[in-house]
Amino acid sequence: MEQILQIFIEEAQDTLLQWESICLNMLKGQPSQSDLNALFRAAHNLKGSSRSVGLEDFGSFLHEVEDFISWLKATPTEAGAVAIRLLLDCQTLISEWTAQLDDGRNYQTNTHDIRDGIRRLMESSASPLINTRMQIKENAATAAFGFFDDDSGTMASAAVSPERNRELAPSMQSNKIIKDSSIRVSLNKIDSIIHIVNDLSVQLSMSLHELKNERNEKNLSALIGASNHLVYELQNRIVGMKMQSIGGLFQKLERSARETSDAEHKQISILCEGVETEIERQTLEKITDPCVHIIRNAVDHGIEPPGEREAAGKSAVGTIRLSARSEGEYVEIEIADDGRGLDFGRILKKGQDLGLLSMQSNPSHRELAELILQPGFSTASKVSQISGRGVGMDVVKTTIDSMSGELNINTNQQHGTSFVLRIPANLNVVSSLIVQCSNQLYAVPIRDIMEVVDLEKISIDESGHQKVAILNDEPVPIVGLETLLGNSEAHAPSVSNRMALVVGSFPKAALSVLTILDEARLVVNPLDGKLHRLEGVQGIAILPSGCICSVLDIKFLAMLHHSRSQSLQLITQRERV
Structure with missing residues (x-):
């Protein structure tokens, strides 16, 4: 039953x-x-x-x-x-x-x-x-x-x-139903997997024959390479069975937006693009609540009332655009509105009132936009059932960070705001660089790396309290990876480290390591138990050598370094005052 x-x-x-x-x-x-x-x-x-x-x-x-x-x-x-x-x-x-x-x-x-x-x-x-x-x-x-x-x-x-x-x-x-989570899979996907398994079986038979009879090293090497390629394809297809269209999420967001617009007496139209884009089911479940919060904010804070829009020369009907696209190992989801945009003046004043910014600071528009992701931050003049308490966007940021994703905010006053979520399409199988840091090996997902540089072949500014790499005429701070990981054995990490991994998120940072040993496609096992809350580590993986290593979240580590630097600067400025 x-x-x-x-x-x-x-x-x-x-x-x-x-x-x-x-x-x-x-x-x-x-x-x-x-x-x-x-x-x-x-x-x-x-x-x-x-x-x-x-x-x-x-x-x-x-x-x-x-x-x-x-x-x-x-x-x-x-x-x-x-x-x-x-x-x-x-x-x-x-x-x-x-x-x-x-x-x-x-x-x-x-x-x-x-x-x-x-x-x-x-x-x-x-x-x-x-x-x-x-x-x-x-x-x-x-x-x-x-x-x-x-x-x-x-x-x-x-x-x-x-x-x-x-x-x-x-x-x-009974008090509990014995159940098993399930998904629906098309027959085409199952047929493709059966086809790969059949090919893999043939390759295995040929390899065994070669071992028993010919023992030709060149032929055996070619057979093993072909088998590896088939295993790679099989892994991709099986992971693909867990992928779901993002159309269901967009439908949920559209309904949430319409319910909010009815409550706020606003008129909206919703455009959807890329509904066929696929993302892993577990990832889709994790990002649903953050996306709902963003689109409710877009209707509540972004889209103006009909009268205000018409006075500004806009259509009385506001537009919200939902789009999704695949980019390599990532999926980008954008929620954009054509509303009033962020008010940087009010954000700056609120940031100063809360002590997040000094009175003398001159933050960029991007830094000001990032402030709305701080806990308790809200510029709303009154509290409503939908918003105004400063609760929500910080949780959105925390959720995206926990998946090694990115949240970027682009805004143009009186023309609208867009929130771009950049999420790994698959959290379990990751192409990684194996790096050595002091006496330890770590895996770093390639998708999180903007570029790899040889510190001996680039310009480095050592005039300040921290070394800075000059990359494409842009200063990028260098920090030893072992320092961020709290390795007490490393007293001068930047002296011996030769290579640096440039993290492509905001703000940029060059994390220096001793050397890069290899590139591998790893199966990441998430941390559980007491290790579940360990920050800066996505999980653990078994290397091709059989060794176990930690898979690092270098974007989090780069943000950690930036936060520490900002806090230190703020403390120094206050002491001077």
């Missing part, structure tokens, strides 16, 4: 995504009969499948929703924004209900608000169907749910006796 229930949950989640997509499309224009028919089929299929696994209350509520959709089909003039938002509320409730079932809890919820909304809408209509097809009544004895008797058109009790519940859904009486 548990397996059947898990199949129902997975199918329900897919159906609910379609439900949400249909409703969002309906909000963009006049709903069609085909839209309402598709919604009716979704509700009907969910009702039937839920009752087949003994979820009588679930099915009863969906029967009520079915009747509401039938009423909308018969009176299409009533299928306006209010009705569509009620349908979205139904989708939200059913989604939450399904999620609770997925967690293994016998979940009950309150549908009174939705039922009241449906009743009020239908009572305000002149349609005669309200008194025949659907009459929604409160029933204190069965307050949780009700369904409609097909013959009478009135509401019948949805209460199911304990005996009937035990008969229909024995699994729901």
Whole structure:
């Protein structure tokens, strides 16, 4: 029974995504009969499948929703924004209900608000169907749910006796459902993996034959190289099975943006690009909440009210653009608006008031934009249900940093702001450089390195308190990697270190190492237990030599160095004052 229930949950989640997509499309224009028919089929299929696994209350509520959709089909003039938002509320409730079932809890919820909304809408209509097809009544004895008797058109009790519940859904009486996370994979992906495995099997047979008979070293080396290539391809294809389209995330963001714009009485249009871009499922789950927070801020802070936009010569309807694209081992997600942009004057004053900036400092626009990512930072004049407390953007930054990602902010006053999230598409398999630092070996992901330089072949400014490399006429501070890692054995790291890894994030830094030994494609195992919070380390990996090494998060280490330097400068400036 548990397996059947898990199949129902997975199918329900897919159906609910379609439900949400249909409703969002309906909000963009006049709903069609085909839209309402598709919604009716979704509700009907969910009702039937839920009752087949003994979820009588679930099915009863969906029967009520079915009747509401039938009423909308018969009176299409009533299928306006209010009705569509009620349908979205139904989708939200059913989604939450399904999620609770997925967690293994016998979940009950309150549908009174939705039922009241449906009743009020239908009572305000002149349609005669309200008194025949659907009459929604409160029933204190069965307050949780009700369904409609097909013959009478009135509401019948949805209460199911304990005996009937035990008969229909024995699994729901237990405290926990035994479940297994699953994903849907296309047959084409499976066929491609089978093809590679077949080729690998042939290569293995040929290698064994060569070992037993010919023992030709050149042939054997070629066979091993071909096998390695196939293993590499197999690894890529298997990782690809866990990839999901980003379209589902964009759909969630669009809904969140529309709900926020309704609450703020603003008008918006949403453009989506690159919805077919794929990203690993776990990564997608981690970035969902940060993206929701960013788009809510875009509507609340960025997009102006219609009157203000028209006074500024803009369209009354604000535009939010969601885009995604793959760039090597990264996926870039951009959330942009055409609103008022960041107010650098207010940000500067707030930063000075909070002690984040000195009164004499002259920060760049990029540094000012970075301030909104600080905990407790907000320039809002009042606190609303959506924003104003300075909580959220710091969590967004922390989440992105924890995935070795980047968050870049670009803004143009009166023209809008864009937030660009640069996230590794896959966190488990990483092409890395193996470096030596003192007597230790470390792996550094190549995707985090902007360039590698030989410190003996470039100009170095040693006039200040810290060595600075001059790269393309740009000063880049040099810091020994072992110093950042707290290696007490290294007293003068920059003296013996020859090579430097230039981190391409803001601000730039050249992390010096003794030497670079090799390049390898590594499987990164995340830290767990007490090591889970170890900063500056992404995980551990086994090198081709069989040794175990730490995989470093050099972008975090570079930011750590920058923060320490900024704090030291601020303290020095205060002491002078």
